[in-house]
Amino acid sequence: MEQRRAGPAEEAGGDEAAEAGEAGCSPAAAAPEEPGGLGRLVPEGGPPARVIVHVDLDCFYAQVEMISNPELKGKPLGVQQKYLVVTCNYEARKLGVKKLMNVRDAKEKCPQLVLVNGEDLTRYREMSYKVTELLEEFSPIVERLGFDENFVDLTEMVEKRLQQLQSDELSALTVSGHVYNNQYINLHDILHIRLLVGSQIAAEMREAMNNQLGLTGCAGVASNKLLAKLVSGVFKPNQQTVLLPESSQVLIQSLNHVKEMPGIGYKTAKRLEALGISSVHDLQTFSSKILEKELGISVAQRIQKLSFGEDNSPVTPSGPPQSFSEEDSFKKCSSEVEVKNKIEELLASLLNRVCQDGRKPHTIRLIIRQYSSENHCSRESRQCPIPSHIIQKLGTGNCDVITPMVGILMKLFRNMVNVKMPFHLTLLSVCLCNLKALNTSKKGTIDYYLTPSLSTTSRSGKRSFKMKDSHMED
DNA sequence: TGGGGTTAT
DNA sequence: ATAACCC
Numbered sequence: 001m002e003q004r005r006a007g008p009a010e011e012a013g014g015d016e017a018a019e020a021g022e023a024g025c026s027p028a029a030a031a032p033e034e035p036g037g038l039g040r041l042v043p044e045g046g047p048p049a050r051v052i053v054h055v056d057l058d059c060f061y062a063q064v065e066m067i068s069n070p071e072l073k074g075k076p077l078g079v080q081q082k083y084l085v086v087t088c089n090y091e092a093r094k095l096g097v098k099k100l101m102n103v104r105d106a107k108e109k110c111p112q113l114v115l116v117n118g119e120d121l122t123r124y125r126e127m128s129y130k131v132t133e134l135l136e137e138f139s140p141i142v143e144r145l146g147f148d149e150n151f152v153d154l155t156e157m158v159e160k161r162l163q164q165l166q167s168d169e170l171s172a173l174t175v176s177g178h179v180y181n182n183q184y185i186n187l188h189d190i191l192h193i194r195l196l197v198g199s200q201i202a203a204e205m206r207e208a209m210n211n212q213l214g215l216t217g218c219a220g221v222a223s224n225k226l227l228a229k230l231v232s233g234v235f236k237p238n239q240q241t242v243l244l245p246e247s248s249q250v251l252i253q254s255l256n257h258v259k260e261m262p263g264i265g266y267k268t269a270k271r272l273e274a275l276g277i278s279s280v281h282d283l284q285t286f287s288s289k290i291l292e293k294e295l296g297i298s299v300a301q302r303i304q305k306l307s308f309g310e311d312n313s314p315v316t317p318s319g320p321p322q323s324f325s326e327e328d329s330f331k332k333c334s335s336e337v338e339v340k341n342k343i344e345e346l347l348a349s350l351l352n353r354v355c356q357d358g359r360k361p362h363t364i365r366l367i368i369r370q371y372s373s374e375n376h377c378s379r380e381s382r383q384c385p386i387p388s389h390i391i392q393k394l395g396t397g398n399c400d401v402i403t404p405m406v407g408i409l410m411k412l413f414r415n416m417v418n419v420k421m422p423f424h425l426t427l428l429s430v431c432l433c434n435l436k437a438l439n440t441s442k443k444g445t446i447d448y449y450l451t452p453s454l455s456t457t458s459r460s461g462k463r464s465f466k467m468k469d470s471h472m473e474d
Numbered sequence: 475t476g477g478g479g480t481t482a483t
Numbered sequence: 484a485t486a487a488c489c490c
Contacts, residue, residue, distance in 0.1 A: 083475090083476095100476085118477090146489060262489075378485095381484065
């Protein structure tokens with residue numbers, strides 16, 4: 001029962017990529033010899049290197065539509081919102097249709113394109129949460145990113161599987177899916193071993209998604225969220241890829257522009273361009289001091305770390321949503337009556353959703369976009385607390401809350417827009433947020449002692465000293 | 475550019 | 484309340 005020794009990094013793959021190893025992530029960190037079993041696979045001190053998977057569904061809305069209507073399968077399919085094809089299946093992509101393509105251009109490129117309307121997100125949202133819940137069965141640490149992506153921290157699960165592994169099974173350990181950069185696997189390298197186990201769990205996740213939900217997707221396994229996300233997209237539909245540490249520099253250098261780095265958005269990319277920074281290498285080698293002065297210390301330090309493939313941000317469990325919103329965009333809305341009608345529609349849908357959730361929103365917000373030739377992306381908003389007498393009626397028939405809530409929203413609207421002057425809106429959105437779990441959070445608040453059903457029947461009826469700790473919300 | 479979401483300031 | 488980021 002002799003075990004393999006984790007020796008020094010004897011030819012860690014034999015590729016040139018090993019030169020530029022990730023700082024703080026030295027390959028094959030010397031594992032001390034321990035007697036018996038596989039105890040040496042458990043790190044003895046400090047934070048263990050993580051194993052993260054990024055799961056990314058293939059053209060999610062189109063998949064949901066093909067499940068709803070199987071006759072669409074095999075045909076080029078686009079999902080339309082207003083005049084845009086927001087996503088499309090791979091049949092359509094082969095014929096030249098791209099995401100966020102104008103409907104006219106798409107039809108011109110591909111006259112056989114079948115379009116379905118995807119403005120109502122209900123079925124997509126429901127399927128999205130089914131995916132997240134399925135992944136949460138593997139590990140509770142699941143972070144959603146949009147409707148079609150999830151990060152899962154597999155570190156603990158991998159550790160548990162390694163502890164169950166017999167030493168003779170170690171030599172038979174294999175990867176599931178692709179290895180990025182076709183890098184050589186070193187079974188003496190504990191980091192390689194952990195990532196391989198991660199790749200096997202990722203394959204099980206994709207299998208479960210396919211068997212239980214009928215969905216296909218990609219997965220990327222790596223030591224942090226940035227790298228997992230980047231590597232998940234390398235082999236594209238319905239495949240998975242694992243990144244071994246020695247190839248992380250190859251991966252990030254494969255990006256053509258800093259804008260392709262998740263975390264560097266439109267605004268930051270523009271500011272970087274003004275500094276002459278366009279490639280990842282430019283950002284890596286740019287003066288930290290100057291970058292901090294230009295972008296602020298927080299953004300500068302974070303994105304410069306990203307440029308080296310370093311990302312210590314945790315996988316933060318998303319849990320239930322923080323907010324519910326519904327929006328509608330249009331060419332023109334210019335009268336109060338129109339605004340009120342649109343708001344009523346948005347609110348009706350929202351109240352149904354919030355009712356199903358069970359929690360109660362304590363804040364309501366109205367968001368508008370006004371027409372203007374430039375600055376076309378800018379929105380304005382006003383928010384206020386929802387009066388407590390309305391909150392309490394929220395679970396039941398929402399007919400009696402819709403009128404007062406529309407009243408509140410119209411006040412918020414008139415606070416933003418002078419209705420005595422002409423106006424031109426191109427978007428209205430209503431958001432319910434500041435969600436609280438019904439009643440359970442009431443204990444310790446003033447409401448608890450002022451609500452007869454709680455303070456007299458479920459307790460002794462006496463007021464206690466806890467009064468002084470209570471405070472009003474909103 | 476749609477119809478959503480999140481966190482930081 | 485806005486601005487940035489993500490899809």
